Amino acid sequence: MSPVSEEALRRAFELLSEEIRRCTLCPLAASRTHAVVYRGSLRPRLVFVGEAPGRAEDLAGQPFVGRSGRLLDRAIDQLGSGLGAYGVLNVLKCRPPENRFDPHAARTCRPYLDRQLGLLRPSALVPLGTKALAALEPGAPAILEVAGRPRRFADRWGFPLIHPAAALRSTRLHRRWDQDVQALGSWLRRGALETL
Numbered sequence: 001m002s003p004v005s006e007e008a009l010r011r012a013f014e015l016l017s018e019e020i021r022r023c024t025l026c027p028l029a030a031s032r033t034h035a036v037v038y039r040g041s042l043r044p045r046l047v048f049v050g051e052a053p054g055r056a057e058d059l060a061g062q063p064f065v066g067r068s069g070r071l072l073d074r075a076i077d078q079l080g081s082g083l084g085a086y087g088v089l090n091v092l093k094c095r096p097p098e099n100r101f102d103p104h105a106a107r108t109c110r111p112y113l114d115r116q117l118g119l120l121r122p123s124a125l126v127p128l129g130t131k132a133l134a135a136l137e138p139g140a141p142a143i144l145e146v147a148g149r150p151r152r153f154a155d156r157w158g159f160p161l162i163h164p165a166a167a168l169r170s171t172r173l174h175r176r177w178d179q180d181v182q183a184l185g186s187w188l189r190r191g192a193l194e195t196l
Contacts, residue, residue: 009042013119016112020093026108028094034061035094038116040087045193047122048072049113051101051131051163052092063088068164072128075164075181082188087120089113091135101131110135123193124156126184129163148180150187157192159184 004012021035029035036053039062048064056066064072076083093109096102113135117125127133130143137153140146140160147160161184167177 006042009119013038013042013116016115016119020112023093023112026094026102026105028092028096028102028105031097032094033058036061036063036090037093038087038089039063040089041085042087042120043085044087044120044122045084046124046126046188047087047089047117047120048126048128049132049136050088050090050128052090052099053095054099054165055095057090058095063090064164067168071164071167071177075177078181079185079188082185084193087122089116091132106131106135122156124150125153125158127158127160129161129166132163133160144176147176148183150192159187 017037020037023029023035036057040047050063050068053063054066054068056069057063063069072088076086091106091109091113092102093112094105096105125136127136133140133143133146136158137151140151143160143162147162149159151158151160161180162173162177164177167174
């Protein structure tokens with residue numbers, strides 16, 4: 001595939017983002033404040049994939065800007081220069097009522113996720129939590145079984161992590177989060193993305 005110019009990529013991604021912002025294909029559109037599309041580089045090496053926007057994200061129109069986002073941002077800072085360019089998005093583009101993941105909405109949003117990843121072309125993905133992992137690898141084992149280790153998905157490598165919200169609710173899971181982020185850092189420092 002020939003490389004796309006920065007301007008063509010920016011334009012294509014903005015058109016897709018506008019399409020997502022105008023989407024009314026499922027009932028979540030009726031209750032959202034903003035569709036939550038993406039934050040990060042348009043040429044990311046790694047994309048963090050969350051499950052769904054929460055209240056703070058719905059209000060801001062940006063993924064991972066609440067408490068979970070602050071924990072994720074601290075982890076990204078810890079990863080340092082080994083991470084390089086990155087991006088953050090969610091499987092669901094609109095906040096589900098009571099923050100309950102909606103499988104029907106996830107099926108409706110899936111083409112948007114696929115098109116985003118097709119434009120961004122990251123070397124690897126970091127699914128955050130059970131629902132994000134299942135969206136990228138249907139039938140995957142439980143997140144606690146696979147978090148903290150590289151894993152091959154159908155079309156690219158990934159490195160699952162527990163969801164940062166889970167780490168905020170449990171001391172045990174917070175320790176697991178810290179260990180798994182360190183493992184991700186080690187994987188990156190070993191040059192994993194350069195060999196993919």
